[in-house]
Amino acid sequence: MKSLDLSFEIRPTDIDESEIENEQYLTYLERISKSKIQALTQFSFDDLRLASDTIVVFENKILHKPKNEIDAIETLMMLSNTQHSVFSSCYMEGPFGSSFHFEESRVLFHDWGRKECERYIQEYKPFDKAGSYGIQDVGGPVKSFEGSYLNILGFPMRKFLSQIDVWKGYL
Numbered sequence: 001m002k003s004l005d006l007s008f009e010i011r012p013t014d015i016d017e018s019e020i021e022n023e024q025y026l027t028y029l030e031r032i033s034k035s036k037i038q039a040l041t042q043f044s045f046d047d048l049r050l051a052s053d054t055i056v057v058f059e060n061k062i063l064h065k066p067k068n069e070i071d072a073i074e075t076l077m078m079l080s081n082t083q084h085s086v087f088s089s090c091y092m093e094g095p096f097g098s099s100f101h102f103e104e105s106r107v108l109f110h111d112w113g114r115k116e117c118e119r120y121i122q123e124y125k126p127f128d129k130a131g132s133y134g135i136q137d138v139g140g141p142v143k144s145f146e147g148s149y150l151n152i153l154g155f156p157m158r159k160f161l162s163q164i165d166v167w168k169g170y171l
Contacts, residue, residue, distance in 0.1 A: 013039035013051075017064070025057050026087065030100050033091035037098075048094040048167055054154045056131030058084040063131045072132040073117045076141055079131065081111035086131070086147075088156040096166055103156035105147025112141055 001008045015035045019028055036051035043049060056063040058079060066072035089102045110116075120126075124137045133141050135152045150157040160167075 008050075011040055015039050019062060025055060025060065025062050026102065028062060029053060029055055029087055029089045029102060030091070033089040033100065034098075037091060037093050046095055048092060050167075051091045052089055052155050054086060054088040054130055054152075056084055056086055058082070058131075065130055066127055066132045068127075069121055072121045072127065073114065075132040076109075076112065076117040076120065077114060079109045079133075079141065080113075080117070081109060083108045084131070086152045088151045088154055090156050090160045090163070092163065092166060094166075099163060099166060101156065101159040101163060103148060103151045103159045105145055105149075105151045107135070107145045107152060108143045109141045110143045117141075 013036045015032070017032055020031075023031075032053045033051045036053065037049045040049060063075055063079075063084075066075055083106055086105045086107055087102050089100065091100045092098065112120075120137070120140060121132070124134065124140065126132050126134055126137070135142050135145065135149065145152060148156070148158055
């Protein structure tokens, strides 16, 4: 938002991010993004509210933030030498109504063994990252990707910019 010279406030929310049984991953992504906005209070009707979330999906399963070091290592080993999807959302709400958009990128991991995964976890401690990794980490597990780097980093900038008619009045 800073790079677009937009005035904004960051208001973290504390919501339950548990999956609902048999919930599709894009339905989950929309529900969580919308829940983040609904958890916000003290906004006027004229305010633009924006929420975003990022999920890693492998074999139609959401890979959440790791619970601990063992979970992180197991996740990285499962993703080793495979490709997965990263979906980031942009949910906006304001006087215009609401809109939900997402972007998908594909990520290919290096062929790593347990030793490489353990070293990475010790060095970067990616416990706050879906899929147990950050694309920005030098020497990390990402071998290559297709799509948007910013989307994988956590925000679907291209989708957001494509909605300029919705938010341009807030510049």
